[in-house]
Amino acid sequence: MSISLILEMFPIALMFAAPLVIAALGGLFSERSGIVNIALEGIMMVGAFAGASVTVVLEPLTPLAPWLGLLAGISAGMLFSLLHAFASINLKADQVISGTALNILAGGMTVYLCQILFNQQRTRAFSSGLRKITVPLLEKIPIIGRILFREIYPTFYVAMALVVLTWFVVFKTPFGLRLRSCGEHPQAAASMGINVYAIRYAGVIISGALAGLAGATMVLTQDIQYTVSSVHGAGFIALASLVFGKWNPWGVLGAGLFFGFAQILSYYAKDIKFLASLPQEVFYMLPYVLTIVALVVFAGKSVGPKAAGEIYDQGKR
């Protein structure tokens, strides 16, 4: 495996990593507030559908269409995640079941709307999604310039910025402290006058915004239209990145990059001598198998928010 090959892999790995990182950060907000969000996959589907539809419709009018598509993805994700928030916070639903319901709903709803809007099982194809950019000056830096600043989708920078922002919000602001306390011990948080319901709503809605953005990012960088298999499990891999990254934004970034590389290995396997003889399917299943391996290796050591997934009972001590 030559150096130039690794350099060549980088931009594409970053393209795959960006939505994983963004969605996993969404999961981080939700789980840190104490609500398990297994619906990341479904929210990403809704975000991807909204992003692709808005891009297709606005494309003839403005060159900013893909960016408006990203905004549409964010809004759609927030709206959709409200359902999860209402069910699991107000109605004390089992969070895994409510999330599963959202995942099933997303598939049916998006394809139904495609039928209504475009008369087919998918959205119409957009002529161009987001465009790759090259950052002037910075691209001149040896090696780093080539892997991080040349022909890169801008969404990767968005993901990086969100990592820093998430770290700051969760660990350096009063809101972050409240968020984490609701995920660790909501009764104690409530005794200090924190409105657990409001904080958890915020956590779930932020996760909806980020997962929606991730879905729109995915379809606008990796696809030409939204289909029911546009997201194909990325939401679940994001969920695993969260566990793998120990509910920490920097860890999530590392895990997201790891899975990004795992996903593109199949494209490059033919150029790598010791991998070329393996069948293609091995590489297709690799990200999923690696996820399981990562979970097993890190299972004992990674400790998530204590109260995540538990139904909030004010009377409990």
Added chain:
Amino acid sequence: MASTIDKVARRRKVLVPFVAVALGFILGSIVVLLTGKNPLLMFNAIIRGLTGIDIARGGFNPRHIGELVIQAMPIILTGLSVGFAFRTGLFNIGAEGQLMLGSLAATAVALTVKAPAFIHIPLIMVAGMGAGAAWGAIPGFLKARFNVHEVVVTIMLNYTALHINNWAILNVFKSVDRVKTAEFPASALLKDQWLADLTNGSRLNWGFIPVILAVIAFWFILEKTTFGFSLRAVGFNKDGAKYAGMKVNRNIVMSMVIAGAFAGLAGAIITTGTFSFGRTLSAAEGYGFDGIAVALVGMTQAPGILLAGLLFGVLKSAGPLMQSAGIPREIGGIIQASIVMFVAMKLGIERILDFAKGKLARKTAETTMDDTEEARV
């Protein structure tokens, strides 16, 4: 007194899924209305799918009933799979993958073994169950040994199973057109001309017999055996069960093994009943998620799962009928998902029931008061 409270609580528990189903259909109708279509056409399609009778235009076609059974069979089995694990406190989202490997194993036995039908078919069913059970054992073992959450593992195994299936169909069974294997011999098929004729050319086949046996087995294992009791005990309270001397880790693995066997059987039935060849798949077909819906709405009880499987089966089999009436068939999926959501929101439904009951009680109280007042006058 205690028994009355118990009875009321149980009656209400049974009521929740029915209310959820009703709300799901109401929501579905609203969606249809909002998108400018006529919900009555949707209900007509559903009734046609259920009974074969076309109310709007008249006529009866038994083919629709056959197709309903075809759609219901696999999701009843994946419902049993999800439900069985649920009773032990496990959430099996992996029925889809277990089903895929079941159908792969069925393909292998159907193509390589030569035997008369009465040996060949049971052998295929057992192979499907075995493969599904083995695939289910993995998340069970990882949960028991390393405490890895079964939800993420089973989802990852679904994608893994998909690619294993495709690899095997293409490379081991040398699919010529990259879509399907060679046709199975007649001795391997559940299809039957008599059943097809009976239902006006539907795809109905003998697969419903193993399905019924599986429903009975589910009920018998969980309700009538000590083993089933100890599985349920783990589902109720892991620590309590451990304290009582039950082997919690073994039960977790066994529960996933049996759950996997149900899903694997579904794969075998689809492959040798609905189809007559092994297939490559481009994506999951949704049997696993359907199974979750079936198990939850069926309250993880054998009779409930059977009924819920038929309910969601009709939503699927009525799909083409809806499509021809101008309503996208995905409305079935929307109704199904909202029913699951409403079941998850059972606290809300209970509040609605309480409210309705309170109103009713107040009304009766008022009328009795009116009566007495009238009597006084």
